[in-house]
Amino acid sequence: MTVGIPIRRLWPEPSDLPLDDATLTALYGRADQPRLRVNFVASLDGAVTVDGYSAGLSGEPDKRVFSLLRMLCDALVVAAGTLRHEGYRAVRLDERRRAWRREHGLAEYPTLVVVSGSLDLDPAQAAFADAPVRPVVLTHAGVDPPPGLADVADVLRCGTDRVDLAAGLDELHRRGLTQLLCEGGPHLLGALTAADLVDELCLTVAPLLAGPGPGRITAGDATPPRQLPLRHVLAADDGVLLLRHARG
Numbered sequence: 001m002t003v004g005i006p007i008r009r010l011w012p013e014p015s016d017l018p019l020d021d022a023t024l025t026a027l028y029g030r031a032d033q034p035r036l037r038v039n040f041v042a043s044l045d046g047a048v049t050v051d052g053y054s055a056g057l058s059g060e061p062d063k064r065v066f067s068l069l070r071m072l073c074d075a076l077v078v079a080a081g082t083l084r085h086e087g088y089r090a091v092r093l094d095e096r097r098r099a100w101r102r103e104h105g106l107a108e109y110p111t112l113v114v115v116s117g118s119l120d121l122d123p124a125q126a127a128f129a130d131a132p133v134r135p136v137v138l139t140h141a142g143v144d145p146p147p148g149l150a151d152v153a154d155v156l157r158c159g160t161d162r163v164d165l166a167a168g169l170d171e172l173h174r175r176g177l178t179q180l181l182c183e184g185g186p187h188l189l190g191a192l193t194a195a196d197l198v199d200e201l202c203l204t205v206a207p208l209l210a211g212p213g214p215g216r217i218t219a220g221d222a223t224p225p226r227q228l229p230l231r232h233v234l235a236a237d238d239g240v241l242l243l244r245h246a247r248g
């Protein structure tokens with residue numbers, strides 16, 4: 001079944017045929033080993049937001065791949081900054097996507113994992129309060145959770161005074177959450193890049209110039225460059241590019 005604005009493959013093996021959901025699912029897939037996939041949308045000139053939010057960059061093809069990537073993961077990792085700023089709600093999938101997960105032996109919904117150093121989190125936020133699966137908060141030993149947070153989430157401590165991301169991902173793997181999808185934001189991507197934990201980047205390039213002002217998809221202290229080879233280039237009929245880069 002093809003929905004909405006057609007998406008076609010430009011590289012490798014260019015094809016004029018619009019990609020159906022089954023083909024898109026196979027193109028992104030799940031790995032047979034633990035993997036951290038990161039998904040972002042950016043403008044042509046590298047902006048991560050328009051008017052402060054990612055919504056101004058995202059159209060129907062991006063949303064289609066965004067929800068497909070959520071369907072494919074065991075856990076959805078998001079930084080507290082993005083959770084607060086974008087007002088994350090509970091992670092929900094439509095019945096078609098849930099059916100796919102059941103058929104593949106997965107929980108109906110991925111687990112939300114929130115990365116926070118301060119634990120400045122609101123347990124009443126829908127991402128926690130309405131979660132279909134109990135979320136995990138990844139933090140460190142040097143901070144106490146606010147009242148109510150431990151009632152709605154597992155608080156996982158990795159690191160003494162800052163979050164040890166590598167240890168945190170190892171602990172998620174031990175819990176059976178091996179296919180990880182990170183939806184940002186930029187400071188978390190910067191920290192994951194610094195720790196060389198990014199296996200894959202799915203980047204939607206929106207065909208617009210956002211102009212000066214907004215940040216990039218990455219932020220924080222400088223890190224050594226990391227190679228991430230191109231795996232596919234898809235294009236939607238509205239001019240959006242969908243890139244997948246992954247290491248070996």
Ligand SMILES: NC(=O)c1ccc[n+]([C@@H]2O[C@H](COP(=O)([O-])OP(=O)(O)OC[C@H]3O[C@@H](n4cnc5c(N)ncnc54)[C@H](OP(=O)(O)O)[C@@H]3O)[C@@H](O)[C@H]2O)c1
Pocket residue numbers: 039040041042048049052053054057079080081082083085086115116117118119120162163165183184185186187188189191192219
């Ligand atoms: N275009 C896109 O695809 C996209 C995607 C995501 C976000 N965004 C945009 O990005 C902006 C937010 O990004 P941001 O860079 O300011 O924030 P961010 O990376 O989303 O979040 C920063 C916060 O997350 C926690 N965090 C991140 N890395 C951490 C680490 N290594 N250890 C411990 N905690 C960590 C901390 O939370 P605490 O303060 O709780 O300690 C930190 O203050 C928003 O404008 C959002 O709309 C765009």
